[in-house]
Amino acid sequence: xxxxxxxxxxxxxxxxxxxxxxxxxxxxxxxxxxxxxxxxxxxxxxxxxxxxxxxxxxxxxxxxxxxxxxxxxxxxxxxxxxxxxxxxxxxxxxxxxxxxxxxxxxxxxxxxxxxxxxxxxxxxxxxxxxxxxxxxxxxxxxxxxxxxxxxxxxxxxxxxxxxxxxxxxxxxxxxxxxxxxxxxxxxxxxxxxxxxxxxxxxxxxxxxxxxxxxxxxxxxxxxxxxxxxxxxxxxxxxxxxxxxxxxxxxxxxxxxxxxxxxxxxxxxxxxxxxxxxxxxxxxxxxxxxxxxxxxxxxxxxxxxxxxxxxxxxxxxxxxxxxxxxxxxxxxxxxxxxxxxxxxxxxxxxxxxxxxxxxxxxxxxxxxxxxxxxxxxxxxxxxxxxxxxxxxxxxxxxxxxxxxxxxxxxxxxxxxxxxxxxxxxxxxxxxxxxxx
Amino acid sequence: xxxxxxxxxxxxxxxxxxxxxxxxxxxxxxxxxxxxxxxxxxxxxxxxxxxxxxxxxxxxxxxxxxxxxxxxxxxxxxxxxxxxxxxxxxxxxxxxxxxxxxxxxxxxxxxxxxxxxxxxxxxxxxxxxxxxxxxxxxxxxxxxxxxxxxxxx
Numbered sequence: 001x002x003x004x005x006x007x008x009x010x011x012x013x014x015x016x017x018x019x020x021x022x023x024x025x026x027x028x029x030x031x032x033x034x035x036x037x038x039x040x041x042x043x044x045x046x047x048x049x050x051x052x053x054x055x056x057x058x059x060x061x062x063x064x065x066x067x068x069x070x071x072x073x074x075x076x077x078x079x080x081x082x083x084x085x086x087x088x089x090x091x092x093x094x095x096x097x098x099x100x101x102x103x104x105x106x107x108x109x110x111x112x113x114x115x116x117x118x119x120x121x122x123x124x125x126x127x128x129x130x131x132x133x134x135x136x137x138x139x140x141x142x143x144x145x146x147x148x149x150x151x152x153x154x155x156x157x158x159x160x161x162x163x164x165x166x167x168x169x170x171x172x173x174x175x176x177x178x179x180x181x182x183x184x185x186x187x188x189x190x191x192x193x194x195x196x197x198x199x200x201x202x203x204x205x206x207x208x209x210x211x212x213x214x215x216x217x218x219x220x221x222x223x224x225x226x227x228x229x230x231x232x233x234x235x236x237x238x239x240x241x242x243x244x245x246x247x248x249x250x251x252x253x254x255x256x257x258x259x260x261x262x263x264x265x266x267x268x269x270x271x272x273x274x275x276x277x278x279x280x281x282x283x284x285x286x287x288x289x290x291x292x293x294x295x296x297x298x299x300x301x302x303x304x305x306x307x308x309x310x311x312x313x314x315x316x317x318x319x320x321x322x323x324x325x326x327x328x329x330x331x332x333x334x335x336x337x338x339x340x341x342x343x344x345x346x347x348x349x350x351x352x353x354x355x356x357x358x359x360x361x362x363x364x365x366x367x368x369x370x371x372x373x374x375x376x377x378x379x380x381x382x383x384x385x386x387x388x389x390x391x392x393x394x395x396x397x398x399x400x401x402x403x404x405x406x407x408x409x410x411x412x413x414x415x416x417x418x419x420x421x422x423x424x425x426x427x428x429x430x431x432x433x434x435x
Numbered sequence: 436x437x438x439x440x441x442x443x444x445x446x447x448x449x450x451x452x453x454x455x456x457x458x459x460x461x462x463x464x465x466x467x468x469x470x471x472x473x474x475x476x477x478x479x480x481x482x483x484x485x486x487x488x489x490x491x492x493x494x495x496x497x498x499x500x501x502x503x504x505x506x507x508x509x510x511x512x513x514x515x516x517x518x519x520x521x522x523x524x525x526x527x528x529x530x531x532x533x534x535x536x537x538x539x540x541x542x543x544x545x546x547x548x549x550x551x552x553x554x555x556x557x558x559x560x561x562x563x564x565x566x567x568x569x570x571x572x573x574x575x576x577x578x579x580x581x582x583x584x585x586x587x588x
């Protein structure tokens with residue numbers, strides 16, 4: 001679709017997916033050879049959920065917030081559980097925490113397999129989508145599907161179903177899977193691990209645009225493991241705070257042109273969350289095999305090229321498969337499957353690593369355990385400024401490209417982040433105007 | 436005969452919950468079919484693999500009056516039709532997913548889409564009155580389709 005344009009400008013409009021509704025748009029304005037404006041507008045469902053949660057019981061956020069995103073419900077459930085448990089002064093047992101991490105591995109496997117093979121890889125082949133890619137490399141698409149199915153299966157066994165798990169509750173789970181149920185996942189997970197290693201080799205061979213960006217990395221870090229479901233929030237500049245600390249530090253500004261909030265550390269500094277940040281801040285916590293995979297894929301201990309986020313995701317996919325296998329081997333069914341979490345007045349915070357980045361929640365409860373206020377800060381909101389900054393750099397460095405090619409590259413630049421434009425329904429327009 | 440009824444949509448986006456509502460309606464009346472709520476169309480792959488019939492129920496926005504029920508038979512093969520546009524950053528549309536399923540070699544034998552025209556897709560729970568009313572019509576249509584296809588099988 002092409003916009004009407006004034007005589008002194010050129011416009012390229014790349015239309016994205018519009019299944020039902022929801023808006024995201026990108027405008028790049030170029031004047032006299034310089035990128036003057038980059039505006040990325042993204043619709044954010046969590047804002048509605050924050051209001052919707054007010055007056056609800058403290059036990060409800062895991063079920064309600066799981067509906068924010070069809071791709072990362074476990075992230076929303078986990079951050080919600082952590083925050084409510086924090087508000088109520090309750091800690092779960094090690095067994096429950098391990099089962100939570102296992103469920104989260106299922107989501108990482110599912111989400112990373114989807115993004116790598118179906119959503120991101122087609123860009124590197126000049127394909128419109130995974131259907132075209134299947135025509136070029138059917139085996140690659142089949143690998144993605146096979147790995148994703150194993151993630152779905154893990155989600156079903158631990159979470160009760162593959163999408164919007166129903167087995168998660170504040171304090172733990174409604175029912176703990178048996179050792180036998182989890183044991184049945186071992187062989188599929190081993191195959192998924194082998195397949196993920198093949199996919200990591202595959203993506204390492206892609207041709208990546210040359211760009212290095214000095215990001216301010218922010219992610220969780222756990223003392224014992226590669227951070228997924230818990231940890232402290234650290235940064236490449238020495239930040240080290242808990243979930244309350246990051247919630248206090250992050251200031252979200254409303255920008256008139258967009259209904260999305262823009263998050264800044266201390267109200268000033270843009271920062272990056274997601275695979276590149278996790279990798280840079282937790283490289284030493286990867287398994288030897290995951291580190292070998294990274295090295296073989298040409299990654300150092302830090303990756304500053306946003307287009308190589310697909311490679312980092314592939315390394316994380318290997319890690320998530322390995323970690324799921326380790327957790328299953330060490331599994332002790334939690335008994336009871338949940339600890340009691342009586343409601344009380346208080347404020348609680350929870351943070352976890354959604355596949356696409358840091359997700360933190362804050363809840364204030366009254367003495368009846370009803371929610372007085374909720375704050376949900378998704379990774380896409382935190383990454384918006386970095387996305388715009390990347391786009392500015394990429395557009396500026398590639399102004400010689402024809403509009404269509406530049407529009408494609410800009411869209412790919414957004415796709416590096418796997419942004420949750422509007423979790424169930426979404427739409428992305430990319431407009432490049434040259435004056 | 437293996438039948439999947441997939442309710443596509445998100446019940447927290449008002450009329451986008453029409454698909455899940457119809458899936459629930461069918462599930463209550465026909466226990467022999469597998470009825471699922473699916474948020475992301477790509478998750479149809481796996482769920483509908485090799486099914487004899489997949490009925491996908493989704494909200495539509497075509498300009499018809501709210502509550503209008505439409506049936507589109509995507510048939511048993513051939514072209515699944517064009518997609519809404521190029522790849523999104525975060526998901527795939529139904530036609531693209533069907534084309535992918537065919538490329539992968541495990542498509543359902545027949546796909547029928549039942550659409551209910553929505554009115555309001557804003558954040559929130561609950562269907563618009565016209566859409567709520569149409570859930571019964573759409574659900575009964577799905578049941579008829581299953582019966583007809585079953586009788587021909």
